Amino acid sequence: MTAEIISVGTELLLGNILNTNAQYLSRELAALGITVQRESTIGDNHGRLAEFVNEAKARCDLLVFTGGLGPTADDLTKETVAACFGDTLELDEAEWAGIQEYFARSGRETTPNNRKQAMVPVHGKKIVNHHGTAPGAWFEQDGRCAVLMPGVPSEMKAMWTESIRPMLLERQNCTLHSITLRVLGGESNLEYKVRDLLENANPTAAIYCKTGECEIRITARAATDEDGEKMCRAYAKKFYDLLGDAVYDEDVAGLEETLVRTLKEKGLTIATAESCTGGLIAERITSVSGSSEVFGYGFVTYWEQAKAKLVGVEPEVIARYNVVSAPVAAQMALGAAEAAGADIAVSVTGLAGPTGGDELRPVGTVYVGAARGGTAYVKKLFVSRPDRAWVRGRAAQTALELALRLAQGKLPDGTKPLAAARQHDAAALDALDKAFLNK
């Protein structure tokens, strides 16, 4: 089965809105085993839209439209596509009553224009919109189909999930099951490792990367959900075999979600002490609903005085080793755990740029610390892309990763330890500092 995705709206052609619908639908159609051959954005112009629909209808089996279902004169997707598919529209009394009720609730009156939204296909089907006033539509002629959804992303996604995807699955007489693996690590290396597994008809596997981690989505089409799950599980095993514990979780929004859940499971709490990340780590942890069970205190210690006052970093240690150094990261983590009475603490001190730095510590040099049970573990990071947001993002990601490993009771890879009892001992600090210099 082949498809095209068509976004309708002059505001898209003017660049006023970023088109995220097309990517969402591309992924969803790929998962259904439907090949997307073309994506197009067309303005709110009857003639150009009709010309396009007639061309596209000749090229593929399914046309997936978003946008142009509103009440204004500009919104003409439904009328135009109906005509191209030899269908007409009629007023749906139930839809019209619903729209009037919606307006009454918000103390407004409907205008004649609003009746447009209640018009539905005579031969095709209306698609109920549970999240807005504009119903969708389904047209069919000579084995070619067109589905029309609203342009507002939340309404479109809901209609897709609740109505359109089930309809397409029923037509294909199958169900869909997905597992999303979350994997730590950079893009190109990871993609290279798993490239052979990404070429598969069923289950399909696709990789999406962001700062310091990737998402691998495995989707199986099968007769029953049970079969689909088995197929996904078997295919996921191939990734686990290749990637080991770089796969840190399944079906979560990000590392912070896994960290918060793990801390809850183990009955642990966490605190943060941040310099160059400036609050980003705390922000990510608290973005998880229910994080207040495990997180109580965050310190943004941007100035040296703040590092001393809030988390007990010794000014002499800063003077001796530099504020961007392993000894400072270690003292920050140990001090934050103590000040917050937390089981685990993470710390970051580094140069996010874009200016500053020197030969020994160029922009992108970051020390990340994590403390648990009276020991700090420090890692040095060098982020070669001199982009402030990127450096901060990578530093925060590394801190969350160290925290997760400590919460799981593992020793974090690539770190050097410093016992709390030796954190004021010059020899121990010297050794820690030296372990990272020129590396």
Added chain:
Amino acid sequence: MTAEIISVGTELLLGNILNTNAQYLSRELAALGITVQRESTIGDNHGRLAEFVNEAKARCDLLVFTGGLGPTADDLTKETVAACFGDTLELDEAEWAGIQEYFARSGRETTPNNRKQAMVPVHGKKIVNHHGTAPGAWFEQDGRCAVLMPGVPSEMKAMWTESIRPMLLERQNCTLHSITLRVLGGESNLEYKVRDLLENANPTAAIYCKTGECEIRITARAATDEDGEKMCRAYAKKFYDLLGDAVYDEDVAGLEETLVRTLKEKGLTIATAESCTGGLIAERITSVSGSSEVFGYGFVTYWEQAKAKLVGVEPEVIARYNVVSAPVAAQMALGAAEAAGADIAVSVTGLAGPTGGDELRPVGTVYVGAARGGTAYVKKLFVSRPDRAWVRGRAAQTALELALRLAQGKLPDGTKPLAAARQHDAAALDALDKAFLNK
């Protein structure tokens, strides 16, 4: 002049990448007075691409391509478009030497495939790529033009700005000048106010909205940059007349940039005390390069104990008024300013959801405080969309807005004051609390 934007790449049709190039080019072409009639995404397939190019060439004056200029067999935009425009390609010795040198520098050897990238139009023009190995191309036939740029957004944008836009301006015999106004306020209300000003041929004006603020971009085409600047300035005045000091700055990345610059100019410092925003405000302030001049201390006081310990909120005040209350926001701001020795401090306490809350304080209820010169100013916010990230974003935006007003020496709108000297006085706290309840 009419144009179409064409993105080439099967990875786009699979949804592996979000297409941000199309939006960027839409805005840029609109600013040049070029009407974009259609945007399309096509896979790496020679037959389908050639068919498309021939159709599109008949429809409009300018075809703007991104993607498909790489070295692999899949990358066939250049060959295909050349054929459709009656042109051929030849090896460019300078490009080929550059590519070989690039490979040698990174210790690799070129393969025969890499020669593909050094092929340039015989009749058309090559476009030098200063940020990557793939040169762009320009084809022309019967008054119709095609421009080919790389798909990597940073390379595409650089080539557009450095080469393509100047070429198009030269053809139109004009220059381009832009001013971007940053405006506080919600989307629909603001768009409605300025709607008449958005319909103008030259200068053009376009509005782009995000959480709690909008960007209005005014662009003039003129014979000289001086004329363009005058035209923009005169048109900007119309927006200032309509919007007053809701326009908080010009040509900045966001509110945090204006805040940091204003604090620097006035020689002031700022601190933060955050509960439901969890570090987001500190993160936004420190995202500005050079913010360490004005920001030293941030407190993420997620737990009640943290509010008491770090910024001196009285446990009895929490017990009496609730942790989400105006008295707590006031004490947090005053306490943070004192603990940090900062001139200004902002605070947030609220319910970000999605769960929790009660009738008196539903999810989305947030108190934002700001302190300066021994007085706290508190504002209540109710964010009706029960989305955690959205509530946090709106709360942070409001806090930055209050901080900017205080830094400018203005009293922030819609706030109630509490003098530091009366912050432990039951009558004053009672009055502050009552001022917001049931509102």
